[in-house]
Amino acid sequence: MTAVMIGYARTSTTDQKAGLDAQLRDLEAAGCTKLFKEQLSSVAKERPELDRALEFVREGDVLVVTKLDRLARSVADLVAITKALKAKGVELRVMSMGGERFDTSTPTGKLMLNLLASIAEFERELMLERQREGIAKAKADGKYKGRAPTARSKAEKVLALKTEGKTPAEIQVALEISRASYFRIIKESA
Missing domain, CATH: 3.40.50.1390 (Resolvase, N-terminal catalytic domain)
Known part of the structure; x- marks a missing residue:
């Protein structure tokens, strides 16, 4: 075999x-x-x-x-x-x-x-430590802004679609955001 x-x-x-x-x-x-x-x-x-x-x-x-x-x-x-x-x-x-x-x-x-x-x-x-050091240096030099928030940048669209009567699931699919992101945006707008 x-x-x-x-x-x-x-x-x-x-x-x-x-x-x-x-x-x-x-x-x-x-x-x-x-x-x-x-x-x-x-x-x-x-x-x-x-x-x-x-x-x-x-x-x-x-x-x-x-x-x-x-x-x-x-x-x-x-x-x-x-x-x-x-x-x-x-x-x-x-x-x-x-x-x-x-x-x-x-x-x-x-x-x-x-x-x-x-x-x-x-x-x-060691690699992760070097990465953290590099990020800390870039932040100190004002060159590192972190990952751009994707779902939060769509907050206005989320609220507009909600006002139009769209369901949470429809909004999540339309804007390609997660369920957690949707509810975080709703909670923060309250």
């Missing part, structure tokens, strides 16, 4: 289309016949495509990711994922590490995987 290679790709935002495309290209080149992809932050509580991938894999399969940080958000998260894979008899391959397989059934394999996850988590924390 030949192993089926299942690929999982993730980027943190929908703006990172090139990064997602590169991951998918690399996974296909590695021989993945089934791909799961999503564009959301690793800190999101739900990662539905990862859940689907973990449900999809069968004994003898190999779950392939391009980098460890695309799979897990922390060491504890990685341990939980690898434990679920091991219980199903599925191997993990991380391409950025030469495509090596990790035998997490051995103490050395567990140590290596945890060390690599710790390093990835450390790198992520």
Whole structure:
């Protein structure tokens, strides 16, 4: 029985289309016949495509990711994922590490995987720290204004449509705003 290679790709935002495309290209080149992809932050509580991938894999399969940080958000998260894979008899391959397989059934394999996850988590924390420092400097220099509020800029339109008798759902669809944004605008106008 030949192993089926299942690929999982993730980027943190929908703006990172090139990064997602590169991951998918690399996974296909590695021989993945089934791909799961999503564009959301690793800190999101739900990662539905990862859940689907973990449900999809069968004994003898190999779950392939391009980098460890695309799979897990922390060491504890990685341990939980690898434990679920091991219980199903599925191997993990991380391409950025030469495509090596990790035998997490051995103490050395567990140590290596945890060390690599710790390093990835450390790198992520350093990157976030540099990002916060850069934002603080830009704010101090008066160059950073933050993300432009999208829904709040539509407050007048929301109130006008409400006055016209439109339902909250109709207004949300028409102005492409969330339910929470709609009710926040209504509450702030009261």
